[in-house]
Amino acid sequence: MDFVASKELSGLIVIPVFEKKEAEALKKAEELTGAKTEFKAKKNEFLLLRGKKSVLLYGLGEKIELKNIRLMAASVVSTCEELKEKNATLVSMPEDCLKAFVEACLIYEYSFDKYKKRDEEKIAIEKIFLPNIGKEVSEAIIVAKAQNYTRSLANEPSSIATPEYVQHQAALLAKENDLKIKVLESSELRKLGLNGIAEVGSGSDHPPRLVILEYNPSGKKTVCLVGKGITFDTGGLQIKPGRYMHGMKYDKTGACVVLGTIKAVSELKLDVHVVALMALAENGVSDRAYKPGDIIKIGEKTIEILHTDAEGRLVLADALTYSKNYKPDEVIDLATLTGAILVCLGSEAAGVFSNDSKLEKDLIQAGEETGERLWPFPMWDEYSEKMKGTISDLKNISGWSPDDPDSILAACFLKEFVPEKTKWAHLDIAGVDNTDGKGFYKEGNTGFGVRLLTEYLKKQV
Incomplete structure (x- = not known):
């Protein structure tokens, strides 16, 4: 067209x-x-x-x-x-x-x-x-095509879109758009004290990895975009019921969105330094898989695994911790993180959690302008207390109470790994990442976040 x-x-x-x-x-x-x-x-x-x-x-x-x-x-x-x-x-x-x-x-x-x-x-x-x-129309074409690129990658079944495959697509984009690329595999991550990605991916024959693309290192401002890239989520040893497992190929959407966003930003030639970190793993089931009761270490913090299906926050914790190497002004992560956000907001908006009111406000405004709406949630200290462990620093879930606000608690967990004194926002996109056909989308992945983030980044230059 x-x-x-x-x-x-x-x-x-x-x-x-x-x-x-x-x-x-x-x-x-x-x-x-x-x-x-x-x-x-x-x-x-x-x-x-x-x-x-x-x-x-x-x-x-x-x-x-x-x-x-x-x-x-x-x-x-x-x-x-x-x-x-x-x-x-x-x-x-x-x-x-x-x-x-x-x-x-x-x-x-x-x-x-x-x-x-x-x-x-x-x-x-x-x-x-x-x-x-005019210029606005020309830019809109670039951004919409980047969103469709994201959708194509997210829509691929897990038999095709393994961590290796997503890395390959990132490498192709890096070559086409003159981006820097770096790949950290399990052994390298473990040497750095980052064990989340390696543990989550340990039950799969498809090795996990952290893939990083970098655009315009001399840009005026550094923004790290972090995406959850679980190429398929069985739930691990605490396996999902069958009806909840269908559609888990979309659990890589966060990583696909940050890839699509850096594609758009580089083609628009925005004067901003953008780093896209994609935490890629398949949460599989085998005798090698990580187990309930395991204690893993990410950076300086230990985490007790209470549930293997709360894996997204573990891989994000690795990527958030590693982002400090780029000395970011801001870090924004996206993830299909919790089913609880769907209960709260349905498919009309994503949840936003932030430690900075201006960043939160600006993201919400970008969401209003693009139709990719956000709704803010609190992260009070009382919530963070629920994530503290008894035999470890943290737990990957608060416990087993049905009354716990899991979307908020997951965000509080992630906050523990944000680089010190860095502005940060977490977008829980679990309710908006795919559709059975609604509004101006046909059935499948929506690519939610590409237009929102690109609009936000345009205003940073």
Whole structure:
């Protein structure tokens, strides 16, 4: 799909309509189709007219809301697909809305269908003609494509997307975008006193590793992005019930998102130093797997393993600890960390936990602008107390009480490994990482976080 600045009316003609301004739009539609009709421009109401030309009237309500612009984009792509129309023309659009429209067109067009028999009748949309194309639109194309890159990697099944495979994809990106790459395998991590990744991955035949990409070391500000990359999560020896195991290929989404974000940032050539740390492991079951009751050490802290399915916080702890080597101004981690966040927020937002109010506020604002919303949670000292151990410094879960707020407690655990005096935020994306088809996403991984983080990083330069 390409975007072209042109006033040519080609393919499906799309007319955005605001309430109380229907008359002008209906007049234009009648000129194009030869058909008279009535239409009320309530939010996300639409009408397809067929005549001399095909015209889509799309209602946006009384005022501009970016979420409705994105839904309109999905409707445009969907209508083109149904009509087998290769082109579409957007007749008008406020310039500050074109970015949201373009991103949503590319995101909705994406589908993970590489393992399906090719549909010979499916028509690919070739061009969408826009009133104009400025810098914002050009950047939106880069970011949306980076998000779809993320989705493709996250959607790959665990039989393909092993830690080795994700490392290979990172290496390809490093070569293409002139990024530095560093790989620390289990033996090297253990020598550094970082045992989380090695222990979690010990039950799998696919060796775990920490993969690090670095962009623009001379940038004005250093931001480390840390991603949980569990390529498949069985739950370990405390194995998940079958119905909870399906979809665990998505437990690598955090790592995929930081990879997609550094792709976007490097292609936008932002003047910021970004380090992407991907903690990669498969939480498997074997006689080598780590066990409940084990005590492991990460940095200067010992941790008693109470549950092998609380593995994400262990691999993140390694990466957070290692991030101090880059002397970051800020560290932001993303993880499909807890099912509890889904109970709290559903699939409408991710949870944000931070030790810095400005960082938290700025991330929330970036989320509002991109539609990747965040909701803040507390990390009071009383919560941190629950994570302290009796025979170790920490426990990887607080205990077995159903009343414990696990999303908050997991964040409190991670806070223990953040480099001293460093601004930090943790995004729990377990409720928003995949969808069965909603809004401007088709079924599969969403890549949630790429647009949010890129928008945030754009404002740091």
